[in-house]
Amino acid sequence: MxxxxxxxxxxxxxxxxxxxxxxxxxxxxxxxxxxxxxxxxxxHPLHPVWKMPFVWSKRLLRKCFGGEWRLPVFEHPHxxxxxxxxxxxxxxxxxxxxxxxxxxxxxxxxxxxxxxxxxxxxxxxxxxxxxxxxxxxxxxxxxxxxxxxxxxxxxxxxxxxxxxxxxxxxxxxxxxxxxxxxxxxxxxxxxxxxxxxxxxxxxxxxLSKDDYLKLIQDQSPSKGNLMVYILDETPDTQLFISQIAASEKLIPFNTNYSLGNRLGIPQLPVENWLRGFVDAKLIITDSFHACVFAIIFNKPFICIGNSERGMERFHSLLDLFGLQHCLINLNSFCGVPFIDWNSVNTRLExxxxxxxxxxxxxxxxxxxxxxxx
The missing domain is CATH 3.40.50.2000 (Glycogen Phosphorylase B;)
Structure with missing residues (x-):
């Protein structure tokens, strides 16, 4: 059909x-x-036509003298x-x-x-x-x-x-x-x-882990072993990530660049993001689907609750696999959660x-x- x-x-x-x-x-x-x-x-144009020469000039100055060398000058930022x-x-x-x-x-x-x-x-x-x-x-x-x-x-x-x-x-x-x-x-x-x-x-x-591995066969390794995928970053989450990296002796690598952060950096390829789950020894995220892929790849993860984007999604997913203890509060963190992957994989099947x-x-x-x- x-x-x-x-x-x-x-x-x-x-x-x-x-x-x-x-x-x-x-x-x-x-x-x-x-x-x-x-x-x-x-x-759609972000500025009136008459204003574009000024916009391009400002971008060029930021690119040449502001350290934003990746910033597009003429191309639409989106x-x-x-x-x-x-x-x-x-x-x-x-x-x-x-x-x-x-x-x-x-x-x-x-x-x-x-x-x-x-x-x-x-x-x-x-x-x-x-x-x-x-x-x-x-x-x-x-x-x-x-x-x-x-x-x-x-x-x-x-x-x-x-x-x-x-x-x-x-x-x-x-x-x-x-x-x-x-x-x-x-x-x-x-x-x-x-x-x-x-x-x-x-x-x-x-789909299985092997299905996703086929998509990243030629992908270069990530530059670290602590995968960080935070959609709504705050000073508290930044501090938490640095503390975990130090205590677990891991090297963090970020897999999210949003339009709201730095226009000069395009969002990383999907294959880079998937490769992160292969290379990570631990994942810190506030994303529903990052939790999903941590489960698929059997990687320990810490889920920081994201109430603005909807907590029910996390509760439903983690309840299904007996992983509610992976959802943490930054103010009462007690250590990297232990996960019984045999039990998780049986439930997943x-x-x-x-x-x-x-x-x-x-x-x-x-x-x-x-x-x-």
Whole structure:
């Protein structure tokens, strides 16, 4: 079958990119043709045209005399910052870019199934417009099955407005199968949207370590053995990292350069980020997907709770594998957590098998339905 996947825009977020790659790979291995429907990337001017000569001059001065030698002078900063991650996206992910006008019911004739997921596709602050991630662009005349795989609300409470709940409730009840990434999501679906949902693994956990190692065969080693991937850095986290590095006698290396930090440094390639998990003896992070990949690569990790980005994601993931003790408070840290990897890997195999079984079963049902028509 030809399956259209609707997920968040792919840009510099490693977890977002790799969950899209993983779900696509799983579906392709099942024999399906897959495309991610994505909004067309447009780099809008950051300044009026008349002001650009002054902007370029200022950048040139910063580049030559301000120590920011990597800063692009003429290229759009947003294009520059994603130059490496875009290479991975366009190489490994099947995409169909769509303008706003092209998100319409005519897409139904091009695909057999529409699948929403994964990641925080049902969190209003990230999913814009929200109704698109409930397939509002399809009308009732088409018979295309609608599926949600490992969709996430991001938090334990639904952040929808009253009007969004009304609209999305109607849309979600048209889905043939709904699955969510967090256990709390099953309760939200039942209580607020009136649908039953299964609890499944994030797509990245459906692939093995060996699957990811194939992506980094030619990648150079990292410059350290303490992987640091912090999305929201603070002076407290900086101090904590330096203390851990000293006490554990490890060399930290950073795998995150955000647009908000230094425009002169593009986000590192996806392969660099993955290689970090191979080389690390310990990982410090406040990222959900960094925790996921620490589990996949069987590397000890310290998770610093990131309440701004949603704590429920961490609780659900770590509860699943008996790893709640890896989520720490900086003010009461008691040492690097011990992890029983045999127990974790056994649980991972069980949950992976169940999640894949659910997905295969649903898609087989649709295939049989098409065959009988």
């Amino acid at each position: 030809k399956i259209a996947i609707i997920t968040l825009p792919l840009n510099t977020n490693y977890g977002g990119i790799l969950q899209a790659y993983a779900l696509q790979t799983v579906l392709q291995r099942m024999g399906h043709d897959v495309q991610h429907l994505q909004p067309k990337v447009e780099f 294009r520059w910052i994603r130059r490496y991650t875009d290479v991975f996206i366009y190489k490994h992910i099947e995409m169909r870019p769509l303008s706003d006008e092209e998100w319409n019911a005519s897409l139904a004739k091009d695909y057999d199934v529409f699948m929403v997921g994964s990641d925080q596709v049902w969190r209003p602050c990230y999913a814009l417009p929200l109704e698109r991630y409930f397939l509002s662009f399809l009308d009732d005349t088409g018979s295309n099955p609608r599926i949600a795989y490992a969709a996430s609300f991001g938090t334990e409470n639904c952040e929808f407005s009253a009007n969004q709940i009304l609209d999305c409730r109607k849309l979600l009840q048209k889905f043939s199968f709904v699955s969510v990434r967090e256990q709390s999501g099953t309760e939200i679906c039942k209580r607020i949207f009136g649908v039953n949902a299964s609890h499944v693994l994030d797509p990245t956990l459906l 069980e949950f992976r098998e169940c999640s894949l079984k659910d997905l295969k079963r649903v898609l087989k049902t649709f295939e049989r339905g098409r065959g009988s028509n």
